[in-house]
Amino acid sequence: MPIKSVYIFTFIVVFTLKLSSGLNIPETIDVRIFSGNNISEFTFMPTKGRYLICDQNHNKLSEISPLTSLTIKRNQKGFEILQDDSVIFSGKNIVLQGGSFQNSFLIAPSGNHLQARIYDGDIRIRYENNQVNIINAVSLESYVAGTVQSESGFNRHEEFYKVQAIIIRTYALNNLRRHQREGFHVCDLVHCQAYYGKTVNPDIVRAVEHTRGQVVVDNRSALINTVYHANCGGQTVNSEDLWPHAMDYLRSRIDTFCLSMPGAKWEKSISMRELRSFLSQKHKFQPNESQWSQIKELKQNSRIHHLDAQQEVHLRHVRDHFGLRSTFFSVQEQNDTLFLSGRGYGHGVGLCQEGAMKRAEHGHSLREILGFYYQNSRILTLEPEVVF
Ligand SMILES: [Zn+2]
Ligand SMILES: [Zn+2]
Structure with missing residues (x-):
């Protein structure tokens, strides 16, 4: 093997270790991006390196240079790709594959208020279930870095970012x-x-x-x-x-x-009528008078897990239904309104x-x-x- 190739291959590092659980670690993580959005048209633009446009059998149809763009548009049978105003592909499956050592690209959805985002790696575009799905095949470490930012934000301590x-x-x-x-x-x-x-x-x-x-x-x-x-x-x-x-x-x-952190406390009020209809409709639970007085005076100094002493209703259902920040809350009642004072944010x-x-x-x-x-x-x- 020529020295130059050895040099290149030493940089192609993948994790192949099998853990005791038998897990095989793949070369890339395949992430469905824009999962919560049904996107019918978007622009694709390489920001680093050129990209090859290949069909699902990896046959090259065309290629695209950095900072030039493609438009991907859904149609009745799948989607089409436009390059320089000409349709270069129409079908249901395409791969946009980085043609250089390090590649990144931008996706800008049109017609709605989603911001453009930049990703590393390759993408597969598939038409299925009447929508266009975009899968980003990205190295594990690049996925981890992007996710650290999305999950924990800016200006955090270095040791916290490592955690x-x-x-x-x-x-x-x-x-x-x-x-x-x-x-x-x-x-x-x-x-x-x-x-x-x-x-x-x-x-x-x-x-x-x-x-x-x-x-x-x-x-x-x-x-x-x-x-x-x-x-x-x-x-x-x-x-x-x-x-x-x-x-x-x-x-x-x-x-x-x-x-002392921002998510430590929250407050919310709900009406007795709302709680009563939630308990009877979702849980077939109609508390008697003494059960109601327990609910209206619920106190959590340390965590409990049910709204009522009979354990008919788990607090996670109350949290999900009323969109509460946590299940760690106490209740006070006044004029048929329940005032919830809560602690924490998340499960x-x-x-x-x-x-x-x-x-x-x-x-x-x-x-x-x-x-x-x-x-x-x-x-x-x-x-x-x-x-x-
Ligand atoms: Zn998921
Ligand atoms: Zn904590």
Whole structure:
């Protein structure tokens, strides 16, 4: 092999390690982008490198240079691609494949208020279920960096960004089968993890690079489910109090670090009539007088999980129905109105992001932070291997 080729191939690094769970780590993560939007027309423009326009059998139809654009338009049978005002493709499947070593592109949806976004890697465009779906095939580390930005924002402590990078990488690898039937790994919504394209934030890029390949595992070296939420309100939740399974690393913990952060408190009022109709229509539950007085005086100094002592209604259903920030709230009644004063933001299981931010600012290491929210877990580095 010529020296030049060796040089190029050493940069094509993919993770091929098999964990004890038998997980095969793919070369790219396939993310359905703009998942929540039914886009019927958009512009595609390479921002770095040229792109090859290929059919589903990887036959090259055309190519496109940086900073020139294509228009992709849905039609009655699929979609068409226009280049310089001529239709160069009409059908249901196309691949826009980077033709250089590093590639990125911009997607600008037309006709609605969505902002343009820039992504690394390739895309596949598919017409299915009467809509145009866009799949971004992107390297794991680039996906992690973009997701750190979408999930945790700007101006965070460097150690917190490292924590986020590790748990986002772990969560992605642990949930690769979530959308298997639909033909991609993860969506770009909070259902999986929010991913709104690449980041150029140098702090995030550095944190991802410093933690490259690092994941959180249990004592059998299996990836753990690194769930996280914005603010626990002072106490995290046992996994079995919200979901079917008890996980020994997802234990309820008292967390005082998030109490001064923006997501620590919330308030909301709902009418008795609204609550009564929710309980009777959705849960066939018509509380008697003493049950009503318990509900109207519900107090949570530490977390409970049901609205009523008989455990007819789980608080997560109340949260979902009324769009509450958390299930960690107390109630006061006045003139047929229930005033809810709540704590925290999110489901409360696993890592509390605002608690972790504060811990990082107080000098806690990423190992201490991960060890607090995911008990008895440890960090494993997936060794990169050169693949030819
Ligand atoms: Zn999803
Ligand atoms: Zn917290």
